[in-house]
Amino acid sequence: xxxxxxxxxxxxxxxxxxxxxxxxxxxxxxxxxxxxxxxxxxxxxxxxxxxxxxxxxxxxxxxxxxxxxxxxxxxxxxxxxxxxxxxxxxxxxxxxxxxxxxxxxxxxxxxxxxxxxxxxxxxxxxxxxxxxxxxxxxxxxxxxxxxxxxxxxxxxxxxxxxxxxxxxxxxxxxxxxxxxxxxxxxxxxxxxxxxxxxxxxxxxxxxxxxxxxxxxxxxxxxxxxxxxxxxxxxxxxxxxxxxxxxxxxxxxxxxxxxxxxxxxxxxxxxxxxxxxxxxxxxxxxxxxxxxxxxxxxxxxxxxxxxxxxxxxxxxxxxxxxxxxxxxxxxxxxxxxxxxxxxxxxxxxxxxxxxxxxxxxxxxxxxxxxxxxxxxxxxxxxxxxxxxxxxxxxxxxxxxxxxxxxxxxxxxxxxxxxxxxxxxxxxxxxxxxxxxxxxxxxxxxxxxxxxxxxxxx
Amino acid sequence: xxxxxxxxxxxxxxxxxxxxxxxxxxxxxxxxxxxxxxxxxxxxxxxxxxxxxxxxxxxxxxxxxxxxxxxxxxxxxxxxxxxxxxxxxxxxxxxxxxxxxxxxxxxxxxxxxxxxxxxxxxxxxxxxxxxxxxxxxxxxxxxxxxxxxxxxxxxxxxxxxxxxxxxxxxxxxxxxxxxxxxxxxxxxxxxxxxxxxxxxxxxxxxxxxxxxxxxxxxxxxxxxxxxxxxxxxxxxxxxxxxxxxxxxxxxxxxxxxxxxxxxxxxxxxxxxxxxxxxxxxxxxxxxxxxxxxxxxxxxxxxxxxxxxxxxxxxxxxxxxxxxxxxxxxxxxxxxxxxxxxxxxxxxxxxxxxxxxxxxxxxxxxxxxxxxxxxxxxxxxxxxxxxxxxxxxxxxxxxxxxxxxxxxxxxxxxxxxxxxxxxxxxxxxxxxxxxxxxxxxxxxxxxxxxxxxxxxx
Ligand SMILES: Cc1cc2nc3c(=O)[nH]c(=O)nc-3n(C[C@H](O)[C@H](O)[C@H](O)COP(=O)(O)OP(=O)(O)OC[C@H]3O[C@@H](n4cnc5c(N)ncnc54)[C@H](O)[C@@H]3O)c2cc1C
Ligand SMILES: Cc1cc2nc3c(=O)[nH]c(=O)nc-3n(C[C@H](O)[C@H](O)[C@H](O)COP(=O)(O)OP(=O)(O)OC[C@H]3O[C@@H](n4cnc5c(N)ncnc54)[C@H](O)[C@@H]3O)c2cc1C
Numbered sequence: 001x002x003x004x005x006x007x008x009x010x011x012x013x014x015x016x017x018x019x020x021x022x023x024x025x026x027x028x029x030x031x032x033x034x035x036x037x038x039x040x041x042x043x044x045x046x047x048x049x050x051x052x053x054x055x056x057x058x059x060x061x062x063x064x065x066x067x068x069x070x071x072x073x074x075x076x077x078x079x080x081x082x083x084x085x086x087x088x089x090x091x092x093x094x095x096x097x098x099x100x101x102x103x104x105x106x107x108x109x110x111x112x113x114x115x116x117x118x119x120x121x122x123x124x125x126x127x128x129x130x131x132x133x134x135x136x137x138x139x140x141x142x143x144x145x146x147x148x149x150x151x152x153x154x155x156x157x158x159x160x161x162x163x164x165x166x167x168x169x170x171x172x173x174x175x176x177x178x179x180x181x182x183x184x185x186x187x188x189x190x191x192x193x194x195x196x197x198x199x200x201x202x203x204x205x206x207x208x209x210x211x212x213x214x215x216x217x218x219x220x221x222x223x224x225x226x227x228x229x230x231x232x233x234x235x236x237x238x239x240x241x242x243x244x245x246x247x248x249x250x251x252x253x254x255x256x257x258x259x260x261x262x263x264x265x266x267x268x269x270x271x272x273x274x275x276x277x278x279x280x281x282x283x284x285x286x287x288x289x290x291x292x293x294x295x296x297x298x299x300x301x302x303x304x305x306x307x308x309x310x311x312x313x314x315x316x317x318x319x320x321x322x323x324x325x326x327x328x329x330x331x332x333x334x335x336x337x338x339x340x341x342x343x344x345x346x347x348x349x350x351x352x353x354x355x356x357x358x359x360x361x362x363x364x365x366x367x368x369x370x371x372x373x374x375x376x377x378x379x380x381x382x383x384x385x386x387x388x389x390x391x392x393x394x395x396x397x398x399x400x401x402x403x404x405x406x407x408x409x410x411x412x413x414x415x416x417x418x419x420x421x422x423x424x425x426x427x428x429x430x431x432x433x434x435x436x437x438x439x440x441x442x443x444x445x446x447x448x449x450x451x452x453x454x455x456x
Numbered sequence: 457x458x459x460x461x462x463x464x465x466x467x468x469x470x471x472x473x474x475x476x477x478x479x480x481x482x483x484x485x486x487x488x489x490x491x492x493x494x495x496x497x498x499x500x501x502x503x504x505x506x507x508x509x510x511x512x513x514x515x516x517x518x519x520x521x522x523x524x525x526x527x528x529x530x531x532x533x534x535x536x537x538x539x540x541x542x543x544x545x546x547x548x549x550x551x552x553x554x555x556x557x558x559x560x561x562x563x564x565x566x567x568x569x570x571x572x573x574x575x576x577x578x579x580x581x582x583x584x585x586x587x588x589x590x591x592x593x594x595x596x597x598x599x600x601x602x603x604x605x606x607x608x609x610x611x612x613x614x615x616x617x618x619x620x621x622x623x624x625x626x627x628x629x630x631x632x633x634x635x636x637x638x639x640x641x642x643x644x645x646x647x648x649x650x651x652x653x654x655x656x657x658x659x660x661x662x663x664x665x666x667x668x669x670x671x672x673x674x675x676x677x678x679x680x681x682x683x684x685x686x687x688x689x690x691x692x693x694x695x696x697x698x699x700x701x702x703x704x705x706x707x708x709x710x711x712x713x714x715x716x717x718x719x720x721x722x723x724x725x726x727x728x729x730x731x732x733x734x735x736x737x738x739x740x741x742x743x744x745x746x747x748x749x750x751x752x753x754x755x756x757x758x759x760x761x762x763x764x765x766x767x768x769x770x771x772x773x774x775x776x777x778x779x780x781x782x783x784x785x786x787x788x789x790x791x792x793x794x795x796x797x798x799x800x801x802x803x804x805x806x807x808x809x810x811x812x813x814x815x816x817x818x819x820x821x822x823x824x825x826x827x828x829x830x831x832x833x834x835x836x837x838x839x840x841x842x843x844x845x846x847x848x849x850x851x852x853x854x855x856x857x858x859x860x861x862x863x864x865x866x867x868x869x870x871x872x873x874x875x876x877x878x879x880x881x882x883x884x885x886x887x888x889x890x891x892x893x894x895x896x897x898x899x900x901x902x903x904x905x906x907x908x909x910x911x912x
Contacts, residue, residue: 103694103798126700148643159641161650162618177886183794184826185615186864187604187654188871188882189910190891194617194650198643215700218741238559244582244671245740284701284741284748285674292740338639342559370640408642415644426644430633435646437897441890454645 001085002042006063010043010087013055019044028070028088033078033418034328041068041082046090050168050176050207056089057205057447058174066447069201071111071143074135076334077416079147079200079452089205091142097121098208105213106165106182111142111206118211127213130157133412134320142206148198150412152320155369156248156282157214159412161197168208169196172443182210195438200414200453203442217248217282221290222312224305225297226273230254230352230364233275234344236297237368240279241341243296245289249280250369251319254348257363261318269315273303277368278316319365330388332378333395333418337402338411341371350401351375358394360387372411373402400425415453423455432456457541458498462519466499466543469511475500484526484544489534489874490784497524497538502546506624506632506663512545513661513903514630522903525657527567527599530591532790533872535603535656539907545661547598553577554664561669562621562638567598567662574667583669586613589868590776598662604654606868608776611825612704612738613670615868617653624664625652628899638666651894656870656909659898673704673738677746678768680761681753682729686710686808686820689731690800692753693824696735697797699752701745705736706825707775710804713819717774725771729759733824734772775821786844788834789851789874793858794867797827806857807831814850816843828867829858856881871909879911888912 011018019025020043028044042065047053060067066086073080082088095112102125109118115136118129132151133139139149145167150159157163166180180186180193196203227233233252240247253261253276258269269276277297281289294304305311328334339347348364355362355377366373377394379387399409399422409415409422424432436456439446446456467474475481476499484500498521503509516523522542529536538544551568558581565574571592574585588607589595595605601623606615613619622636636642636649652659683689689708696703709717709732714725725732733753737745750760761767784790795803804820811818811833822829833850835843855865855878865871865878880888892912895902902912 101796101798103697104796105697106796148647150641154641158614158618161647162614171886175886177884177890179887181794181864181882182796182862183828183864183867184797185606185610185794185823185828185867187868188864188866188875188879189887190659190894191604191617191650191654192887192890194647198647203646215702218700241559241561244674246671283739284744285739286741288740338637338641340557340560340562340638341640342557367641372639372641406638408637408639408644410644411639411641412643419644423644426637428633430627430631431635431645431648434633434648434897438646438894441893441897 002065007043010059013059014045014052017045017047017052019046028090029082031073031075031078031080032328033076033081033416034330034333035078035081036417039082039084041086041088044088044090046093048093050170053089053170053205053207054174054176056087057170057172060087060447061173061445064445064447066450068449069146069205071140071146072114072138074139075143075147075414075416076328077414078418079414079416081417083451092140094207100125102127104182106210107213108208108210109141111140111209113141115139115141115144122213123216126216128216129163129211130214131160131163141209145197145206145209146199146201147414150367150370150372152251152367153248155250155367156246161194163212164193164197164209165212166210167193167196167206169204170207171204172445172448180210184212198414200416201449202439202453203448217286218284219286220280220282221286222309222316223279223290223294224312224315225277225279225302226305227275227277227302229274230348231345232300233277234348234368236277236300236302237344238341239296239300240293243292245292247279247289247293247369248282249278249316251278251316252366252368253319254364257365260363265318277302278312278319280316331381331391332376333391334374334376335395335398336372336374336410336413337399337407338370338372339402339405339407343405343407344368344371347373347402347405351398354394354397358390360391360394370411417452420455458521463499466515469515470501470508473501473503473508475502484546485538487529487531487534487536488784489532489537489872490786490789491534491537492873495538495540497542497544500544500546502549504549506626509545509626509661509663510630510632512543513626513628516543516903517629517901520901520903522906524905525602525661527596528570528594530595531599531603531870531872532784533870534874535870535872535908537873547596550663556581558583560638562666563669564664564666565597567596567665569597571595571597571600578669579672582672584672585667586619586670587616597665597667601653601662601665602655602657603870606823606826606828608707608823609704611706611823612702617650619668620649620653620665621668622666623649623652623662625660626663627660628901628904636666640668654870656872657905658895658909659904673742674740675742676736676738677742678765678772679735679746679750680768680771681733681735681758682761683731683733683758685730686804687801688756689733690804690824692733692756692758693800694797695752695756696749699748701748703735703745703749703825704738705734705772707734707772708822708824709775710820713821716819721774733758734768734775736772787837787847788832789847790830790832791851791854792828792830792866792869793855793863794826794828795858795861795863799861799863800824800827803829803858803861807854810850810853814846816847816850826867873908876911
């Protein structure tokens with residue numbers, strides 16, 4: 001596939017960084033998303049410095065070799081899947097926290113820093129890095145920025161983009177550029193930082209990140225509210241909104257998810273209700289906010305756990321890991337649509353109806369405060385290709401319905417490779433074309449993660 | 457300048473929308489920023505619909521006529537100044553609030569809606585549109601988006617970009633595109649919404665805006681803290697940060713500003729202190745937060761107004777209008793740098809030193825929670841050109857010093873026309889070039905607000 005002499009040139013230019021062992025090629029060939037066509041990279045490069053990345057990209061430009069950037073590989077859209085003839089560039093060893101400035105309330109990190117590690121390091125200064133994807137113990141800040149990751153407490157604190165101030169980016173030809181500013185505000189020139197955020201490795205390789213930190217909350221209150229069924233719990237989300245109280249976390253779990261948690265952890269959640277709403281408030285007003293929310297939910301018939309914050313916090317922890325039990329494949333696909341909040345109830349009803357009609361299994365968790373749902377559809381592998389077709393039909397319908405209700409195909413996971421087939425359902429030919437032309441500005445030879453994030 | 461037949465074609469295509477009266481040409485020739493070279497537009501078009509805008513841009517593309525978009529003309533960087541041979545496109549008559557969805561917590565507006573009008577309309581639903589530039593009673597949402605405006609309560613709620621979900625944009629050739637989504641989160645494709653936000657009319661004309669609304673706070677507490685001098689008040693900003701309490705408003709006024717307010721309103725602020733810090737907390741925790749802040753500031757020797765929230769709120773209202781007393785010109789220039797918070801104290805000291813050395817007058821207000829300062833430098837017009845040169849030197853030095861401290865040339869007002877000379881001090885040739893190439897993607901014939909926002 002690749003000319004051995006070309007590969008030799010890379011090995012010589014980046015001694016000790018390049019691997020072509022079968023184990024590495026396999027391990028770095030995919031993320032957690034469904035694999036449409038198994039593909040191995042021609043090599044894996046574990047960069048240790050910005051210069052490493054520049055050398056790789058200069059080489060890649062010279063020889064027209066695709067480069068797939070990779071953080072922890074926790075993505076679920078196939079954004080980090082290897083593509084034909086590519087080198088996978090792993091940033092995981094660039095994992096230094098370069099600076100924490102407690103007075104400026106910012107941190108500067110290399111891309112491979114794991115989200116949880118950054119949070120642990122800044123906590124001693126009374127600070128936190130707010131965006132907390134459920135994969136926070138594992139995913140990297142570079143990957144979080146490249147996907148514009150959401151998370152649990154994004155309901156209150158916003159998504160990754162809202163916490164990124166500046167980026168160092170290596171462009172396709174190896175040029176290093178810096179975007180943004182160390183200050184919280186800044187409007188000099190176009191917002192290249194926001195453009196890079198969420199670009200899934202297709203516009204440049206993120207090699208340095210300046211983030212804004214937030215204050216660790218002075219107090220935290222957590223509620224677990226059980227409802228008879230999922231639509232009622234979704235109505236609870238709206239009731240909290242109508243009470244005009246802003247929780248920091250608002251997670252919705254359906255009965256099937258409760259069953260799965262019971263199975264894995266020996267709990268009795270499903271017995272206590274057909275659906276669970278987990279609510280966290282934080283800050284100086286946390287107690288009063290929790291009271292207001294309790295009032296709104298009890299009015300709807302919710303049963304609030306009497307075990308108090310402790311059990312509820314344990315449940316949030318379980319929720320953070322409730323997705324990790326299984327890896328997606330072509331028989332089990334986790335979705336990531338978002339709908340306007342008012343559409344949560346009808347959308348959830350539509351999902352249940354779809355699952356029934358297509359004969360597929362369904363469980364749903366949602367970052368409900370943002371209207372961002374993660375339905376997982378699955379069929380038994382033993383049922384074979386016909387079942388898989390039913391699964392595809394259910395997926396397509398669930399995405400189309402979300403769009404019909406004013407939603408989006410992806411709230412936080414990114415288009416990656418797997419969701420490209422739906423992008424044109426959401427965006428007009430003119431918008432798709434604009435994006436293809438932006439891509440050309442940054443990556444004229446299309447070597448950066450080709451076939452991902454946009455359609456061109 | 458413009459071929460009369462070409463202008464006739466426009467008048468015929470947009471009956472009743474085109475004005476060439478001397479009054480209109482003069483009135484629409486400039487915003488509130490310093491004018492480098494007086495220039496009149498060849499016509500003013502007051503659009504009433506998206507179609508009007510499309511027709512204008514098709515015509516402009518056909519005849520290669522520059523188009524300067526304009527909201528209220530409250531900008532202070534010359535972004536809406538007329539340029540040679542241009543048509544000024546006023547969006548002020550497109551002022552319909554198209555939709556308020558209290559459950560989705562969003563509003564859809566035309567670009568000419570005035571910020572305060574949107575806030576008044578959503579308040580009855582317990583909601584607010586958070587970004588509140590001091591010009592909020594006057595400036596338009598379209599202009600706010602085009603400049604990515606900041607404001608007072610942005611310390612807590614973020615800048616305009618953080619509240620914009622979706623845009624309708626007419627491109628240079630008249631094509632209408634929609635970016636973004638009605639949902640709070642969404643990562644499908646590149647973030648064109650963020651790219652448009654702050655692009656100052658150089659990438660497209662914003663004709664529709666979907667904004668996220670926030671909850672009107674359940675309670676508000678306001679403190680007025682007087683300090684002996686400005687550096688001490690700036691130290692107070694840091695102390696609040698170190699207490700890890702997030703105010704919604706944190707405004708800093710120096711002695712000269714207090715004198716100006718006293719002069720205008722008959723108050724005795726300057727007698728009570730050499731500098732004033734105005735602090736607002738909001739939400740369920742407002743009272744406890746205000747207490748924590750009071751504690752931190754008294755420890756620094758601040759005298760907190762005993763007249764309570766009421767006086768402080770009146771002062772915030774005065775602050776909102778403290779910039780509007782005078783229009784900038786070449787003898788009086790308001791700056792808009794931002795520095796990392798830890799640099800507020802040294803930067804303020806440096807500013808005072810500069811003013812002394814260059815023999816110019818200085819007063820400063822700051823959105824201190826964001827490190828965003830508005831020093832106004834001025835000289836007496838009667839002192840003539842030499843004084844003006846001293847002013848220019850002071851301006852240049854103040855901008856360079858902000859950059860040296862890790863800051864930016866513009867925190868919220870935009871580069872416009874006036875700040876272009878400083879842009880290359882902040883951004884590398886590679887970044888400037890990327891922006892020029894992005895501009896080309898959107899506006900290949902360079903008819904959209906040429907000579908603004910970027911250097912090319
Ligand atoms: C159990 C589980 C829970 C999850 N929960 C959430 C959640 O709550 N919210 C959420 O948003 N996501 C969630 N995810 C998805 C995933 O964790 C996020 O997308 C995360 O941001 C990916 O980070 P990563 O370091 O693993 O990146 P990877 O998966 O390695 O890469 C993701 C994408 O970014 C690109 N990329 C990575 N690093 C760079 C870089 N330095 N420069 C340029 N491009 C780069 C890759 O090419 C790829 O396109 C979850 C995943 C799992 C498995
Ligand atoms: C007293 C006073 C206080 C101020 N306080 C603040 C403050 O606190 N924070 C802050 O950020 N700014 C502040 N400003 C500056 C100014 O009010 C803001 O920049 C505001 O956002 C401009 O809105 P506008 O409708 O007046 O736009 P204009 O001044 O008319 O235009 C501003 C820029 O946006 C472009 N533009 C306008 N409308 C559109 C559109 N629909 N599509 C495309 N481009 C468009 C114009 O071409 C121009 O480049 C203040 C100004 C004054 C005079």
